[in-house]
Amino acid sequence: MIRRESGVAIAVLSALLLSFLLFYYGGLSLCSAAAAGMTFGLIQAAAGYMYWYINSYISSIPGKVVMTILVLLVSLAGAFLALLLCGIEQPKHFLVQIPLMVVYGIFGWVILLMWYGQLVGKSQMNEVEQELKEAVTPSSEEDLISRISVKEGTQIHIVHVEELHYIQAYGDYVILITAKGRYIKEQTMKYFESHLPATFVRIHRSCIVNSEVIARVELFGKESYNVYLKDGNTLKASTTGYKFLKEKLSL
CATH class of the missing domain: 2.40.50.1020 (LytTr DNA-binding domain)
Incomplete structure (x- = not known):
């Protein structure tokens, strides 16, 4: 698996990119865009990190869809709280940002699921190879x-x-x-x-x-x-x- 330091760097860069999109396309102030983008992105990253340890138990497509929706809802809730702390006056200012964050979140989560799938497949192949190497003939x-x-x-x-x-x-x-x-x-x-x-x-x-x-x-x-x-x-x-x-x- 990727080194933890590299994973943190990717998560931070992803959150910064979302902050830029919210500032440039969403019309939020720099402070609000940074707070919402970083909160949303880091919640997604934390969920992705924890998902690695449970992905083998969620093998069905419906299970993955439900997991994606739950992560999006929690991430959106975190972003909304961040905007409230930055002094957002009307909820509609947050509502207009939801489509951008949802698309960004789904895109990132799908990439994560595909990457995890490749890692699991590679791990299983390595495990089979290791077991074949360790296979021994019956003992006397x-x-x-x-x-x-x-x-x-x-x-x-x-x-x-x-x-x-x-x-x-x-x-x-x-x-x-x-x-x-x-x-x-x-x-x-x-x-x-x-x-x-x-x-x-x-x-x-x-x-x-x-x-x-x-x-x-x-x-x-x-x-x-x-x-x-x-x-x-x-x-x-x-x-x-x-x-x-x-x-x-x-x-």
Whole structure:
């Protein structure tokens, strides 16, 4: 993703451009145009930044349309408040600016959505390539582990492999999730992928699941899947991970 400093610079330039348009074409004073344009533009930029973290959950066109409308309404409300603070006397002075701000806002938001779509597609391709690189041949029986020791303070926990529900990546560590609790282990996902029994499947770059605790699998969005476990937890599976899981479960 683009560097944060570059993103801030683009947001400020976009807000300045809108301020210029409101001043030159909208007939607002320099102070009013700057206040309305900067407020509108920066609200849109903040919404765009937050949207990156939820865009995978809003995959439908109606959802994106509703999101666009909500962002526009909040941005317009912010611009109106900015004009009030600058001493605008009549609401009609704001109303005549709405078409310009709406067109500008929609144009910018559509560009943002298209850009995010490209980033997500590229990220998914990189993820598939990474998973293919990390794919290993089945381990021999001698390499498989039957239990995992986890040191926690002065205690040492012994986690038997059959107790594991799933494993999640956690930086340079992994989290072992069982019915009894969670344990942090300093080890790599690649190690567990090659040393766990065949009942375990890597469904995502950051997740390995015990296929025996899976209740069902459902398509979520266009290229991702929800894996529902018998204990009520839900995991995300990538396209490649789903293929591995499908082969394992003989679906």
